[in-house]
Amino acid sequence: MDGNLESIATRWARLSVDRAPYGTGLINLTLSGFIDQRRVIVQRVHPAFADSVHQDIEAVTSHLDRSGVLTPRLVRTDAGALSTIDGEGRSWRVLTFIDGSHSHDRIDGPSRATEAGRTVGRFHAALADLDHGYEHTRPGIHDIAFRRAGIERAVEVHGAHPLYDEVARGVDALGAFTDHLLPVDVTPSRHAHGDLKTSNVLFDGDGSGLCLVDLDTLALMAWPFEMGDAIRSWCNPKREDEPGARVDTTLFEAALRGYHAGCNGLNLDPLEIELLPRGTLTIACELAMRFLTDALEERYFSFDPARFATRGEHNLARARGQLALARSLAAELGSLEHIARTTLR
Numbered sequence: 001m002d003g004n005l006e007s008i009a010t011r012w013a014r015l016s017v018d019r020a021p022y023g024t025g026l027i028n029l030t031l032s033g034f035i036d037q038r039r040v041i042v043q044r045v046h047p048a049f050a051d052s053v054h055q056d057i058e059a060v061t062s063h064l065d066r067s068g069v070l071t072p073r074l075v076r077t078d079a080g081a082l083s084t085i086d087g088e089g090r091s092w093r094v095l096t097f098i099d100g101s102h103s104h105d106r107i108d109g110p111s112r113a114t115e116a117g118r119t120v121g122r123f124h125a126a127l128a129d130l131d132h133g134y135e136h137t138r139p140g141i142h143d144i145a146f147r148r149a150g151i152e153r154a155v156e157v158h159g160a161h162p163l164y165d166e167v168a169r170g171v172d173a174l175g176a177f178t179d180h181l182l183p184v185d186v187t188p189s190r191h192a193h194g195d196l197k198t199s200n201v202l203f204d205g206d207g208s209g210l211c212l213v214d215l216d217t218l219a220l221m222a223w224p225f226e227m228g229d230a231i232r233s234w235c236n237p238k239r240e241d242e243p244g245a246r247v248d249t250t251l252f253e254a255a256l257r258g259y260h261a262g263c264n265g266l267n268l269d270p271l272e273i274e275l276l277p278r279g280t281l282t283i284a285c286e287l288a289m290r291f292l293t294d295a296l297e298e299r300y301f302s303f304d305p306a307r308f309a310t311r312g313e314h315n316l317a318r319a320r321g322q323l324a325l326a327r328s329l330a331a332e333l334g335s336l337e338h339i340a341r342t343t344l345r
């Protein structure tokens, strides 16, 4: 699996690791193991995240713990460190295992949406009084001006690329949404998970939401982007690279009802609530721009060669999915704003 595992595992006394990957994560290498009788998760962290992220994870998860909100916790090495670095410079960590938990790659109905919403609401409410400045930051996240500069540069440089015409059509189509797009600092920042996709919410066997995992993206962020990213993932019944993406308003309402029940005590500003649908639309456009850029630059880590001829074509399909979702969000904007107002106030 990874030649470094053997030496890494010695840094936690009595740690034994199962070499088969655990779960369906795409970013980190996730394994499960045991320390004595206690089950744990062992992760090799993707190099996109610097080791300093563990200071943030520790600050946030200890605060959640103190607030009585379930969360995985980092298990320190015998030397007392939050993580350890292998010979190739990559971080490894051990996390407590959330017993009886499952993650899902899609929201399969309103009750799942409600439970996901409730779980995130609890998380946000518990972090409202956290005083922490983040060690680890990722510039450009949800900054539509930054993304636009990226795609404009790629279009300029890759005029001879076989997918150039298709990408240029995608860029033109994005123009329809310009008036709806929100700037990155549209509302004051709050503590955010930063990657609320469906597979980062854990549920128990009865379908109740348990907690959030995948904490490498913790950040201060405007709420309409934090929740907009969740809505983008939860309320589109299609996969990211499948045609026919749209926003399902029933799932939207169910998710917000759960959120409202979970976030008891979090005082959302009416403007934050009002801007949630446009935050979601901005994220769909941000991702479309990113995938269009990747299509020309032939980048992305999880290309599926069984379904697409080239990396570029897979990225183009992803971009089309986000464009379709953006169209659906723009068409439903009024009704989504109404639902947000009535469920969250």
Ligand SMILES: Nc1ncnc2c1ncn2[C@@H]1O[C@H](COP(=O)(O)OP(=O)(O)O)[C@@H](O)[C@H]1O
Pocket (backbone or CB within 6 Å): 022, 023, 024, 025, 026, 027, 028, 029, 030, 041, 072, 095, 096, 097, 098, 099, 101, 102, 103, 199, 200, 213, 214, 215
């Ligand atoms: N502490 C945990 N307890 C139980 N399951 C976990 C835990 N952490 C992660 N998982 C499972 O492993 C999957 C991948 O982990 P995640 O941290 O999301 O990595 P990735 O960044 O690769 O998505 C999750 O979707 C979840 O199913």
Ligand SMILES: [Mg+2]
Pocket (backbone or CB within 6 Å): 025, 026, 199, 200, 213, 214
């Ligand atoms: Mg994940």
